[in-house]
Amino acid sequence: MKYYIIAGEASGDLHAANLMKAILKEDTGAQFRFWGGDLMQAVGGTLVKHYRDLAFMGFLEVVMNLRTIARNLSFCKKDIEGYNPDVIIYIDYPGFNLRIAKWARKKGYNNHFYISPQIWAWKEGRIKAIKNDIDAMYVILPFEKDFYEKKHHFPVHFVGHPLIDAISERKLIEPDAFKKEFNLDDREIIALLPGSRKQEIQKMLEVMLSITDHFPQYQFVIAGAPSQDREFYEPYLGDKQVHLVMNRTYDLLSLSTAALVTSGTATLETALFKVPEVVCYKGGRISYEIAKRVINLDFISLVNLIMEKEVVKELIQHEFNTKNLKKSLEHILEGYPRAKLFIDYWDLEKKLGGRGASKKTAQLIVQSIKP
Secondary structure, three states, X not given: OEEEEEEOOHHHHHHHHHHHHHHHHHOOOOEEEEEEOHHHHHHOXXXXXXXXXXXXXXXXHHHHOHHXXXXXXXXXXXXXXXXXXXXXXXXXXXXXXXXXXXXXXHHOOOEEEEOOOOOOOOOHHHHHHHHHHOOEEEEOOHHHHHHHHHHHOOOOEEOOOHHHHHHHOOOOOOHHHXXXXXXXXXXXXXXXXXXXXXXXXXXXXXXXHOOHHHOOOEEEEEEEOOOOOHHHHHHHHOOOOEEEEEOOHHHHHHOEEEEEEEOOHXXXXXXXXXXXXXXXXXXXXXXXXXXXXXXXXOOOOHHHHHHOOOOOEXXXXXXXXXXXXXXXHHHHHHHOOXXXXXXXXXXXXXXXXXXXXXXXXXXXXXXXXOO
């Protein structure tokens, strides 16, 4: 059968690639055409557009790129019609995907959504479009099932979180070989995860790097995103003794003592590696002021949201500065009771539902579209 998949970000590329592998086990003749990235391309099929050309961060940035987004929407519709898939699978990326889904519903295509948009955080009104246009929704966070079914009377499948599979199935590395490859010494490592989009990295990395001189007993290593080239990071390094590791975030986290992490999926990845972290976020001033008025959440990180309490420290907008970041890092390195943190991290993993998210989702999709 023919599968058309739309993933608009790095995390979507990872989860879609694992879903594609699982689909191939259920449907050996599966054909894929997709919007995504290198990981999906490695599985096989036709890459239509790379996510690095699609990701725009914040309200203002989206407005500034409306023409590009409109062209992409038009092109996507024509491409779907030309391919005529048996099912369209949307991976998060709601601003774009829900528009395509509305059009696809009218055209009679089968719409499946894997990894729910975070409508529980903002734009809850999107539930109407989801109810109207989506045939099946596969959610990966435990509280999302109650949100959809109890609050909005829309049945969904809770399949567990695919990050558990992605992390547990990764190839283990030899620490000494990794350190030698990237010229690291024997000091403990603090990982810097400034995000995957250019706008994120530009806002986050400068502040993260501003504290490195205060911790000479540690070595700081930047996790370079697969969506960016090495050259993009080099101006931020200057004369600082900071290392850059491209496309090896999981390997880096497996060896890290602590991490400074931009809010997003990476906060959950860091927790699943059992690494103490400080969660950081800073958006454009206008975008942040708008978001503050429409998002009604107690926390910004997935770790704290899932656990419904502050497990990891969050520094948001004006609180994300050199002074606070230094103090927060000192706390998790020296003062925080690590045993309690690790217990919380284990509880978090249990709440995420265990292994098999990609397999469960693939089975449900293939069974539902079989002729």
